[in-house]
Amino acid sequence: MNAATDTTTADTRIAEPAKSAAKRPAAPTSIDENHLDESPRGLVIMAVVGVLVGILSGLFGIGGGTVIVPALVWLGLTQRHAAATSMMAIVPTAVSGVASYAFEGDVDWIAALIVFCGMFVGGQIGSWLLSKLPEIVLRWAFVVFLLFVMVNQAMSNPSRDSRIVMSVGTVIGLIAFGVIAGVLAGLLGIGGGAICVPALSILFGASDLIARGTSLLAMFPNAITTSVANVRRRMVHVKAAVIIGVVAALTAPFGTWLAAAVTPRAGAIMFTVYLGILLVRSVFVAMKAMKTTKTTRSR
Template identity: 45%
Template sequence: MILALLAVGAIGGFLSGMFGVGGGIVMVPLLLWLARMDQRQAAATSLVAIVPTAIVGSILYGVGGQVDWVAALLIGAGTIVGAPIGAWLLRTLPLAWLRWLFIVGLAAAAVYLIFETPERGGSLDLSVGVVVALVGLGLVMGLAAGMFGIGGGIIAVPVLIALFGMGDLLAKGTSLLAMIPASIAGTIPNLRAGLVRLRDGLVVGLAAVLASSGGVAMAFLVPPALASVLFGLLLVFVVAQLSVRAVRLQAREKREREGDGPGEGSE
């Protein structure tokens, strides 16, 4: 189990550094498969590991001059509000809903990343409307962090590139910094609710931190178009695997309900 957790963290950390995401986008499915967690445990445990991963990743991008500190602060303010709401939804929504919402979100991100080529070098011009939009983006990131155990970077990076005109590296660095408060704000209520497998989360986080530097280095080397397509294809693979798993789980849950309930076949 320790080796499996280290592998989950290494993969998630490398992708976190390379693509500016928390790594939960991959760590959650891997925790489902390798650590036999349910969706709630996987999401909550992944979120713990994202905290140190995002801190280290944002520092590395910052050293390279690829963090917009003001934008990250505004987005982070929104995440603080959204993350506890997302954590509450994680505890209350049916697991089937969580599975399919997660899959749909991944599919939408994959389509964008495959068909849109980001630029390198764009910057952000602040205005009142942009400030409000950045806080709103943070709110959505916080909801995603609390509900799905992801840092929200899979949402922030495409949005910062497509709607705010940021270059791809700047979007990734800013995303990592902004997701730190979201991850912390989402983890606190999850800990109180007993959803987090804390030791497992720390093991995953340690491996992720060690691997994130390699991912950041790769981000600066790989052309933005290639990096975008590679990540999009990875998400397509994850969506396919999760969809198969979700269908199987729904079928099994339906059989269990029909077997346990009175008057089976009455419908």
């Protein structure tokens, strides 16, 4: 009897900690749960992505998140961590692009400051949403964003001579727009240029080159503040961000030179085609993720 009682007591003592552990909330997801390919092949791919991002950043005035995020997901990061890592990679890319456009006088410093004020608030909201929303929602949000920007870009016919005319209405509009762009930037891991450039041209009358230079200037401080928030939430793969960002910063001036060499309409068409390719791929990835989720739930 005593032996049986001792055995029962021992079993109870073992079971109680197990029950307690089961009741404990799961630890927050960390970067260690991602499996980024850091082999020589993976590092080469990151470097190639950096080259493409730098050229596209200078050419279209974007941060390059539309390239960085899908590439990092392909290399093993979740959509959430890829978006957060992309924001950090955008910082040196944007700085390099701004320097190139500013050298040619194609930056509206006042408009960029106003847009950044809105983006700062929106970026914090976007970063918070990034840590809360399900993975599948983030993928489809990226698809909807690409479709919206592609349609707007196809409809635009930018001028190379126009500039932003400041008024009270313009200032309010730039701030409101900055908040929206900041939310999208923090949520999707983009710099915001893919929405800033067409909006600055269509809504505020900037030339194509000024829209690109101003967009890059407005996005890089927002990328810094959003990245700080993402780092605190342990969502950034710093090594990948540094590799892509540094390489992109070195190649961005070449993209800026290309932007000035083509006509505004040609640039808009090229940007639309680029977004269309990304849209097709993003829809495929989102649908594949939905099938995977359904299969997992059915088991």
